[in-house]
Amino acid sequence: MEERGGVVVASERYGSAESWKYWAKDGAMERREVNEGQSKGNSVVGVFKSVFLPQGYPESVSDDYLQYQFWDTVQAFSSSLSGTLATQASLKGVGVGNQEATVAAATVTWLLRDGTGMLGRILFAWQKGSKLDSEAKKWRLFADGLNDIAMFMEILAPHFPAFFTLILCTAGVFKSVVGVAGGATRAALTVHQARRDNMADISAKDGSQETLVNLAGLLLSLILIPLVTDSPRLTLGLFFLFTILHLFANYKAVRSVVMETFNEARLSIVFQRYLRDKRIPSPAEANRREPVLLEFGKSVPIKLGVKLQEVVQSPDQLDLALKGNNMPFLVGIRNGCVCVCLGPEASVGDEIRAACQALWLSGRLNAPTPGHPNQRGHWETVHESHKLMDAIFSEFLKGAEAAGWDVKRTLLDWDEWRVEWKTKSS
Incomplete structure (x- = not known):
């Protein structure tokens, strides 16, 4: 390409801040900055950016x-x-x-x-x-x-x-x-x-x-x-x-x-919206609705990654927890809390599914209902949650990823207990 008495043989840029071209003429090569007239006025700004902003800004950082x-x-x-x-x-x-x-x-x-x-x-x-x-x-x-x-x-x-x-x-x-x-x-x-x-x-x-x-x-x-x-x-x-x-x-x-990873609050916002109208909010929308004040005490708290005894207290209850459940986690309700045991082979997707299930159960327990269900009634609610997640979770997870959520990692508050269990048949 012939320009200004020479041929442009290459071009380069430094992030989005600077752009240069190499000109060839008479066997020599010269490097010139594009929009040279603006460079002098921007030199102070450039120095300020290099001192106080990360290298490669703005491409090297998040949009917010x-x-x-x-x-x-x-x-x-x-x-x-x-x-x-x-x-x-x-x-x-x-x-x-x-x-x-x-x-x-x-x-x-x-x-x-x-x-x-x-x-x-x-x-x-x-x-x-x-x-x-x-x-x-x-x-x-x-x-x-x-x-x-x-x-x-x-x-x-x-x-x-x-x-x-x-x-x-x-x-x-x-x-x-x-x-x-x-x-x-x-x-x-x-x-x-x-x-x-x-x-x-x-x-x-x-x-x-x-x-x-x-x-x-x-x-x-x-x-x-x-x-x-x-x-x-x-x-x-x-x-x-x-x-x-x-x-x-x-x-x-x-x-x-605007964080693209799920914690309990953001996952709750996204999952509840999906249950209502099958729509998944974007990270920006969910972050706008996320509460930023600490909540000291919830009516139905959720505990993730607990010991087995916080979910079941007998072999019969273990069988109830496994009924209709082919996932590497156990979900139970005890003392007004939704508790989740996690198996050692559970993936990030399994963690998200278990948290969604716990959020659904928490919502059901928090809803005003006549009377107080007994322990057997709690297990029936847990079994209902397994059927719901079998039906909707795969579509939900794909939709969340398509909406811009990072489903390869989470910020869910999992404790470190990992449990391996056996059924009566095994």
């Missing part, structure tokens, strides 16, 4: 990356300013600026705060660590709300000197929970955003973005601190302003995330 990072930046900035106000109050409470305060007393208070925080971190990770992947949005929002409560306690603590250490230690425990939940859910969201196995790059650039935001917050804090030092009312007023902005930005951030 930019919107999430924008709101995450807003919440980090407001949290940085709130943290400055809380730190100032804590330092004032331990005696900074008070000639009667001793270094030893301040040190003991700070050590108690850090020590209780460390214990809180260990206990929370032990109790809730396995839940953070499956409910990343909920725990992310919970962590940031708890962080605001902790900072509010630190601001109030100096006004209650008799309980100062207790309040500060409690706030330290809350912040340790925030550290675990925030860090773990950030990692889960990074896995979602990474589309080229580039989790480390995304995490590193996220750290760079947060550092830049904290630097901006630090500069603004240098202006705020002299204004609020002797004004508790102004401190509280600014804190509430930043807290409202922080919570709003966090809500918008988690709402912007």
Whole structure:
């Protein structure tokens, strides 16, 4: 192709950001950028992108990356300013600026705060660590709300000197929970955003973005601190302003995330819609409807991957659980809970089917019905669920994959118990 006094022999591009052509003329080859006039104006933007955005952006990340990072930046900035106000109050409470305060007393208070925080971190990770992947949005929002409560306690603590250490230690425990939940859910969201196995790059650039935001917050804090030092009312007023902005930005951030893998909430939305009108919502539609606030207590909870004794308590009940069931899992109802035992050979598709069946049973038990069915009635409901899933699940799973859902892995909250069972005949 003859152009501009030469022949274009090759072209190349760097993601969607840059495009170049190679020109051949008189035995030489020259490399020129397409739209050279725009390149100078975009050079600053290009440097900014290379420093703060993952390599290959936007193709290397999920479609919701930019919107999430924008709101995450807003919440980090407001949290940085709130943290400055809380730190100032804590330092004032331990005696900074008070000639009667001793270094030893301040040190003991700070050590108690850090020590209780460390214990809180260990206990929370032990109790809730396995839940953070499956409910990343909920725990992310919970962590940031708890962080605001902790900072509010630190601001109030100096006004209650008799309980100062207790309040500060409690706030330290809350912040340790925030550290675990925030860090773990950030990692889960990074896995979602990474589309080229580039989790480390995304995490590193996220750290760079947060550092830049904290630097901006630090500069603004240098202006705020002299204004609020002797004004508790102004401190509280600014804190509430930043807290409202922080919570709003966090809500918008988690709402912007569109995850294509099933957790219990998203699977419930999709499966219930399919049962109603045979239509499967897209990941974007289901994520918009997914609740992002933690639910403390459900009327009919679901337990996945439990021990065998939580499903059956006798050989006769085991036979009832296997009746009409040729799947590598057992489903049962006990003490108002829907429980599922999983066999070691179960596939991801089997896990999704078992969860769908448990969701259907939970809905049936939660529906208002006259009287309370006995254990035999429960097994009849379980058998009915097996027949339903035999009829519809294969079509449901194909439709979910066609709608854009990732059915090769899940974020369902399975425990680690795996059970092998035998029937009377075997």
